[in-house]
Amino acid sequence: GRFTHVHPGMVSLNVSTTGLVGSVQGELLEDPGHVTLHLPLKRTSQVFVTVVSEAGLPVPNASASLSTPLERVEATATEEGQRLSLGPVGEGPSVLRVLAPGFRARTQSLELSAGESDLEVVLTEAPKLRGRIVDTAGAPVAQASVQVRDEAVNQPQGSVTGLDGRFELAVEEEGTWQVEAISEAGEVGRVAAVVPGPEVTIRLEPLATASLTVLDPQRRPAEGARVMVASAESSEPDVGEVPESGVLEFTELVPGLYRYEVDDGASGERFLAQKGEFVVRPQEHATVTVQLRAGVALLGKLVDPNGSPVPFATLTSVGPRGSMTETDERGEFTIAGLEPGVEVELAIDHPDFGALSPRRVRPTSTRITFKANVGPRVVGRVVDGAGAPVVDFVVNDREVSSQAGAFDVPASSGVLTIRDFEGGEAMVEIKGRADVGEVVIRRGGVVSGVVLDEQRRPLPSVEVTCPDCLNQVITDAAGRFEAQLSRPVDTIRLEARLGDLGVVEQARVSAAPIELVLRPPTRVDGVVRGQGGRPVVTTVIITDPTGDPLEIDTDGQGQFSVALTAGRWVFGTRAFRTASVVVVSGRTQRVELGAPAESCEVRVSSAPLPSAVVIVPAGLEASLSAELLFSDLSSELAEGAIALGSDGAAFVGRGLPCGAITVYAAYGLEAVTTKATLVAGPNIVTVSAPSLMPRDTFGFRVPNPVSRDVEAVVRPE
Numbered sequence: 001g002r003f004t005h006v007h008p009g010m011v012s013l014n015v016s017t018t019g020l021v022g023s024v025q026g027e028l029l030e031d032p033g034h035v036t037l038h039l040p041l042k043r044t045s046q047v048f049v050t051v052v053s054e055a056g057l058p059v060p061n062a063s064a065s066l067s068t069p070l071e072r073v074e075a076t077a078t079e080e081g082q083r084l085s086l087g088p089v090g091e092g093p094s095v096l097r098v099l100a101p102g103f104r105a106r107t108q109s110l111e112l113s114a115g116e117s118d119l120e121v122v123l124t125e126a127p128k129l130r131g132r133i134v135d136t137a138g139a140p141v142a143q144a145s146v147q148v149r150d151e152a153v154n155q156p157q158g159s160v161t162g163l164d165g166r167f168e169l170a171v172e173e174e175g176t177w178q179v180e181a182i183s184e185a186g187e188v189g190r191v192a193a194v195v196p197g198p199e200v201t202i203r204l205e206p207l208a209t210a211s212l213t214v215l216d217p218q219r220r221p222a223e224g225a226r227v228m229v230a231s232a233e234s235s236e237p238d239v240g241e242v243p244e245s246g247v248l249e250f251t252e253l254v255p256g257l258y259r260y261e262v263d264d265g266a267s268g269e270r271f272l273a274q275k276g277e278f279v280v281r282p283q284e285h286a287t288v289t290v291q292l293r294a295g296v297a298l299l300g301k302l303v304d305p306n307g308s309p310v311p312f313a314t315l316t317s318v319g320p321r322g323s324m325t326e327t328d329e330r331g332e333f334t335i336a337g338l339e340p341g342v343e344v345e346l347a348i349d350h351p352d353f354g355a356l357s358p359r360r361v362r363p364t365s366t367r368i369t370f371k372a373n374v375g376p377r378v379v380g381r382v383v384d385g386a387g388a389p390v391v392d393f394v395v396n397d398r399e400v401s402s403q404a405g406a407f408d409v410p411a412s413s414g415v416l417t418i419r420d421f422e423g424g425e426a427m428v429e430i431k432g433r434a435d436v437g438e439v440v441i442r443r444g445g446v447v448s449g450v451v452l453d454e455q456r457r458p459l460p461s462v463e464v465t466c467p468d469c470l471n472q473v474i475t476d477a478a479g480r481f482e483a484q485l486s487r488p489v490d491t492i493r494l495e496a497r498l499g500d501l502g503v504v505e506q507a508r509v510s511a512a513p514i515e516l517v518l519r520p521p522t523r524v525d526g527v528v529r530g531q532g533g534r535p536v537v538t539t540v541i542i543t544d545p546t547g548d549p550l551e552i553d554t555d556g557q558g559q560f561s562v563a564l565t566a567g568r569w570v571f572g573t574r575a576f577r578t579a580s581v582v583v584v585s586g587r588t589q590r591v592e593l594g595a596p597a598e599s600c601e602v603r604v605s606s607a608p609l610p611s612a613v614v615i616v617p618a619g620l621e622a623s624l625s626a627e628l629l630f631s632d633l634s635s636e637l638a639e640g641a642i643a644l645g646s647d648g649a650a651f652v653g654r655g656l657p658c659g660a661i662t663v664y665a666a667y668g669l670e671a672v673t674t675k676a677t678l679v680a681g682p683n684i685v686t687v688s689a690p691s692l693m694p695r696d697t698f699g700f701r702v703p704n705p706v707s708r709d710v711e712a713v714v715r716p717e
Contacts, residue, residue, distance in 0.1 A: 447514065
């Protein structure tokens with residue numbers, strides 16, 4: 001078939017004909033031209049699913065979905081015992097997921113054959129969480145809304161109590177669940193319930209109120225001050241602004257402990273930040289008065305060794321609440337919100353200067369003159385891979401133009417970062433040298449290769465992707481590909497897929513072509529075990545760096561099976577709330593998940609809750625930096641590192657190796673690093689959260705996240 005007048009860019013092409021389906025994606029050229037797309041067609045399959053309980057009875061209100069690499073179809077039963085029809089879809093690997101209210105979801109991997117097939121799926125009843133809602137006098141509360149803090153199986157709206165105050169919820173897994181109940185009058189109760197376990201009782205308490213009176217140093221209302229309040233269970237604090245009256249009101253507060261922090265907002269010019277705690281009790285009004293203290297400002301002027309003003313230099317006050325400012329055209333600057341009587345250390349960021357004199361001062365009412373000293377300098381010469389001089393380049397953000405490739409720059413940073421205008425770069429440690437000699441700049445270059453099948457036949461029209469490539473490429477008729485690298489790297493991750501064949505290769509970058517051999521998927525057979533080796537019925541969550549999570553449910557023996565492309569995958573389970581890396585290879589592979597013998601459990605608590613928690617056992621070289629905590633952990637998780645899941649009140653991990661660990665907890669743009677030692681059985685690690693107040697980042701580049709070592713409080717539960 002031929003298509004004309006197609007807009008440049010990525011296109012998807014889907015084809016269906018009698019008994020055959022196919023789909024492909026290709027990248028069109030930006031320039032006008034002709035592109036040929038090859039569509040491998042597959043024979044179609046139709047699947048009929050019957051859903052029954054473990055007793056063999058029809059399961060009402062069942063629904064099912066069938067997903068293949070190219071498509072997804074769904075069906076819902078309208079009558080009890082109705083057979084669900086899914087298809088037609090292309091033959092090959094697929095994932096079937098079956099749902100029904102009150103039952104565990106069932107997900108299993110299938111290998112579809114052409115034609116029709118019948119399948120019976122047996123669903124297991126979900127664990128039940130049962131309880132009773134009472135008021136402060138112990139009387140049952142009817143029509144109270146009850147829900148778990150994590151999503152319940154097919155009951156996201158939770159449950160409503162009857163006249164006797166009782167409720168029943170189907171939950172995803174056995175374990176500890178945070179349950180919240182709210183009456184029609186707005187009374188609230190929370191409890192941690194263990195499933196399976198005895199009936200829980202949730203006592204509802206009236207909500208409370210509080211008011212924060214914020215006064216400036218002259219005891220006047222501090223209008224415009226920023227207030228942040230967080231309860232012990234809040235993952236995100238609430239932010240408000242003090243009104244003209246100076247009183248900020250809070251209503252419908254759940255009784256408990258709250259933390260607050262008050263500052264002057266983005267400017268920080270009038271007074272210092274103040275923090276504290278208060279407790280609210282049921283049906284009471286808590287009153288808190290915050291008396292702010294005046295800060296002082298450092299007035300300064302920056303001059304060069306000749307006494308001339310240095311405009312537009314960046315100055316930073318060093319410290320836990322350091323601030324940044326820039327000199328004006330007269331070299332003058334102001335740093336506000338400093339502690340009275342405390343010395344301030346300043347640092348300068350300027351291409352021509354490396355140190356300040358004086359470096360530490362106490363703020364006074366008069367403007368202080370700072371001299372920007374010319375620090376040590378370093379010279380060198382930049383050449384390309386062939387030894388030819390690079391004429392135009394940048395050294396530490398300073399543009400240089402030299403026919404000989406020579407440079408002469410300040411050595412203040414200790415490291416030279418050199419880039420040209422063709423994607424090349426180099427990094428050199430100065431190490432006290434005045435001359436670093438010849439610096440060879442490396443450019444991104446080109447990676448090339450060929451895609452073959454197992455019989456070493458070239459495969460055309462295969463998409464090859466890599467994170468460090470500027471473009472996605474499609475193999476030509478001879479199976480060859482070529483991609484431009486965005487930066488110089490020693491190794492590169494390449495991925496190629498064609499139908500159910502695929503490969504994920506970590507290859508060294510060289511002039512030699514890289515061979516990518518597409519192979520059938522690896523059959524991964526696994527089991528999830530709990531303490532004592534007992535099988536655990538749970539959901540296994542599998543992710544790779546490029547795809548959506550794949551969920552597979554274990555059977556009654558804790559076993560699961562799935563077909564995966566060879567490569568690096570992250571395996572996690574809902575029962576143990578952890579995730580770690582598994583390298584998949586070969587035709588078959590065995591994986592054991594869960595809690596090995598003499599394993600440890602941990603709850604990482606903090607107020608407020610961090611956004612992510614990762615632990616690394618001692619002795620493992622895990623390339624985990626603070627920056628990775630703020631990206632997709634399923635793709636960035638280092639081998640050996642274990643990501644923990646949250647139950648709404650803490651981050652929880654089971655089946656962990658005992659012994660020394662490092663805990664990485666992410667809070668916005670800060671990461672707290674905590675050392676701890678886990679002993680056999682349950683453990684609690686309490687992490688001290690950083691300041692509630694977010695850093696003001698408008699107007700300049702956000703620096704790398706700060707990593708701070710703190711002491712951990714660890715004790716057996």
